Amino acid sequence: MKAYAAIASRQFQDALQYRGNYVLGMLSGLALVLAMFFFWRAGFEGRASIAGYGWAQTKTYLLIGYLAGNLVAFSAEARLSSRIRRGSIACDLLLPVDFQGARLCETLGDVAAQGLPALVVTVAVGIAFAGVLPPSGPAAAAGAAIALLLGVVLKSAIVYAAALLCFWTTNFVGISWARAALTNLLSGALIPLSFFPAGVAAALRWLPFAGITDTPARIYLGQLTGPGAVGAVALEAAWTVVLLLVGRGIWRAATAELNVHGG
Amino acid sequence: MPAIEASGLCKVYRRPVRAPGIGGALRQLVRPRHEDITAVDGVDLRIEAGEAVGYVGPNGAGKSTTIKLLTGILRPSGGTVRVLGRDPHRERLANARDIAATFGANRSQLHWDLPLRESLALQRDIYGVPEARYRENLRLCADILGVDAFLGAPVRQLSQGQRVRAELTSALVHDPKILYLDEPTVGLDVAVKERLRAFLRDLHRGRGMTIVLTSHDLPDIEDVCERLIMIDRARILYDGSLREVRDRFARERVLRFQVRRPGEPAAEDVVAGCGPVAARWEGDALVVSFDRTLAAAAGVTAQVLQKLDVVDLHMDEAGIEDVVRRVYEGRLDLREAERP
């Protein structure tokens, strides 16, 4: 256990050192958020709400979605795939730690140093200056925090499983794009899930991706409370476990016939 | 229980074969084709605790693959391996506590951007090495390898030689019982090579560490190992004592006498009576070669000096290098030669 704590804390210190890079990455992503804001504001022209969401709620939902998506930085994915492609994974396998566990600890170190502070600061600034809504209550704030953290593990599990495909293909960029497009669309980061037709929205909420954005955002806004919120978080937890296991399965298949790249 | 035991060990890599161009890429997508590359083919090994073994072979012979199989990084396609009684791939985590390996400078356990000291500390924490023990190990590496001079530098700023020393230090943090080194001296200058070899000798003789070392630089192996394993094209060609190979097959000595008036008398006449030696004229030099166990350099030299006006004298001794070259060129079969 101490080994994993050491890995997480090492990554935490690393990430602190590279906070500048992270902020730069966030700022460039901000262009996308602004584009989305203007797009949806045009959508709200002349009407008070879409699918029960006012403009302030939509804004809040999208901001949380954007930040939640950024909690697990792109660097986690790039780091893992480059290890596989360059073959330095051979050295990781010399360490007496579970590979998936170690990667998850690295992600948590990153999140604690970069993603979480960025999220708290951005939401606070948004509430103070940009008409973003505060959490609907203390219970909603706590629930959203739990759902967000669980979402971090969930997204890490997805990223991990996707990046392992680099064992079979050298096209990391393709995998990464497909993974990101799928996660963004199906989690609600681009379009709040409630804006989809009711049946589609309900179906999407059974998928794992909703746990990354939609569940924490709706708990935060107070749209998901009590048993509904508990159920959504439980589903999110179940998906997290399933995807972690899927990652282990892919790992086993990969290392069974694995050719560690290079000589 | 031997430290390492392998029987019938095999590793077959599958590599996609793709015709060039977009057409090839598409075809590969529809109907993937693979070729099988047998990198290790039926290798049997038995290495006792405390042995130092040199694993030699030309590029692509299967040295690195063998090391990866022994360390548990790769799963064998056939055969079995036991390392300290465990299956190194299935019981990778337990095995990892007892072994260490280095794979040259571009496969690193060290964090590129961190000062070396911090990478080493991470290694200490991952293995849970007590602080006192950690310092002691670090001191040893500082004394002999001189790593203390660059503990504060980020790994990316280290020279090749410094990086190899850093890797080795990192590998030794947790007191491994078995140390695998894949081409540890590639790209190092002579002084660093010497240092590294002295250090390995010390680990092996002083601490009784089991060492498996691959190299195509034979002096590495002559300096550190007592046992030599030669492989070529995935198979073992020779496995036995290094000294025996040298004594039995590296006996040739060549004396080269540069003279003032070359060409006469006939070469055979100069060395007549010296025993089983061969002589010939080569430019302005008389070249005499013989088996060092059958003739003495002193006697040959005395006679030649008497008969010729010698300006200069030079002696070459066949090393293990020549033997290995002869084996790979197919001019010497050690197993054939061993049979009486």
Ligand SMILES: Nc1ncnc2c1ncn2[C@@H]1O[C@H](COP(=O)(O)OP(=O)(O)O)[C@@H](O)[C@H]1O
């Ligand atoms: N990841 C891999 N995928 C496919 N073939 C490989 C891979 N690694 C090594 N090989 C092939 O296996 C053979 C043995 O390689 P290797 O063990 O690296 O030899 P050595 O270390 O003796 O140079 C070579 O033919 C090499 O091309």
Ligand SMILES: [Mg+2]
């Ligand atoms: Mg090699």
